[in-house]
Amino acid sequence: MFKVCIDPGHGGSDRSNRGPSCYVEADGVLAISKYLKEELESTGQFQAILTRDRDKTLTLTERGRIAARNKVDLFISQHTNAGPKGAGGTEVYYSVDIPGDRELAAKLSAAVAQVLGIQDRGAKTSESTRYPGEDYYTVIDKAQDGGVPHVLLIESAFHSNPDEERLLLQDENLRKIAQAQAKVICEFFGVQYSQQANVYIVQSGDTLWGIAQKFKTTVEEIVKLNSISNPSLIHPGQELIVGSIEVDKVQPAPQPENGDEKVRELQHILNMLHITDTNGKVLVEDGLYGPATTSAVKKFQGIAGIQVDGSAGPQTMGVIKQILAMPVTKRGSKGAVVRYIQFRVGVGIDGIFGPKTEAIVKKFQSANGLVADGIVGSKTWKELIG
Ligand SMILES: [Zn+2]
Known part of the structure; x- marks a missing residue:
């Protein structure tokens, strides 16, 4: 540190x-x-x-x-x-x-x-x-x-x-x-840095134009970041990546070939992580790296606070690995794993495990019949993943 x-x-x-x-x-x-x-x-x-x-x-x-x-x-x-x-x-x-x-x-x-x-x-x-x-x-x-x-x-x-x-x-x-x-x-x-990607949860009455205004970005930018096919169709509860990420400057990592076993595995992991595509749909585990998988990867990248490019490169796979290792995470913890937990329990994503996150984690634990100690250990992880 x-x-x-x-x-x-x-x-x-x-x-x-x-x-x-x-x-x-x-x-x-x-x-x-x-x-x-x-x-x-x-x-x-x-x-x-x-x-x-x-x-x-x-x-x-x-x-x-x-x-x-x-x-x-x-x-x-x-x-x-x-x-x-x-x-x-x-x-x-x-x-x-x-x-x-x-x-x-x-x-x-x-x-x-x-x-x-x-x-x-x-x-x-x-x-x-x-x-x-x-x-x-x-x-x-x-x-x-x-x-x-x-x-x-x-x-x-x-x-x-x-x-x-x-x-x-x-x-x-x-x-x-x-x-x-x-x-x-x-x-x-010698620290890896990527600009923070903000994830915004659509509220009822929101329009893409209004959201773009709010985050000082453009409708086109949001559409591009989230691979939205019909900009007039957004729904409350949908997670959108907003914020000014330099998409054009991102070097996309080589993508696995279509129909690949590796892609199928990635889709399976994203499903385990409850990362849906831009329309809130669970991914079909078909091994095809199409728009749905790309949008789910982008969503995950936005949640993790890493570069949003839709390709499952080393940085993305690194964060996935960190999460799947299910590290004990508690008050004072920071970073991408905390961001993922915040996404899963439904609290504002800032990457800092503070009192608010702790309170929501306790709620999540009670709701799932676990000891509500606010510490994300293996039992809580098993409820978050899978
Ligand atoms: Zn001065």
Whole structure:
């Protein structure tokens, strides 16, 4: 487990950094920080600590010390920039005392600039003129002096630039910034990262158009992700994969041949896992990798929070294997297996086994005549699978 400290800059009595219209840096960077925490923790490999999780005053020294005290592997302070008219782009500062972070800083800068479509100003470092050998930025200096091995400060965009302020005012872009950062951080620590796929359960009265609006996506995207044949036919209780997954960039894994025994086995497993096709139908175990099987695989991938491409590649088979191993899962557990359990017991899918999931698991256990201890052990697993 890696520990990361995310520091949303400013806040509390320090809310004066603003864009020309209505963007407030303290709020924008708090949103980015919360998203980054979510993205990193969704991998099950990170614990992310926020220096503040609300609008609160914190000194720069306190921020650096929080990171040092928690002995984190990485500290990253989140900011947006201000500068002369026309200035724009992303830049990332690293500590003068940790020159090895230059590459990580450069990658972060490039990734964020790319998702926003703005200039990549690259990796920078800034030495104090008063104290040569020390960092100009207090927050970097304190974290580094406190022994944090990797210390960064990111300026994701220029809020002083009206075009970039417009980008920062869209919540969707703040999420994209966090995802771009998460991807680079995961790569740095050798952790596999895939953007979270959201699963939405259709409520009565919903339309695809309304759902698309709600998740800031398009009807076409939802239709494509879920292999829906008739967009006017959705029904309450149907699970839909929503959210912006870069479908086109996914390299589909080689699919087993049609009529294959392996496909039949996959269909059998999906049936055991209660993963139905997009119309809620149990799969026919015919060994043919057609639209129904593809849609069931996509649904499973959405539930597991892995890349949704409809092909049963190594990542998908890996998660299936994890589930079939029926690991003891309880309060505090995280990741794809928890997501699957949440899907089966019918609680919001976030991959974190918290009090709400525990309560629903207990209910599920009682309903199935098991000891309601909230721990998913072999007996509960046997009710969930098969
Ligand atoms: Zn700032």
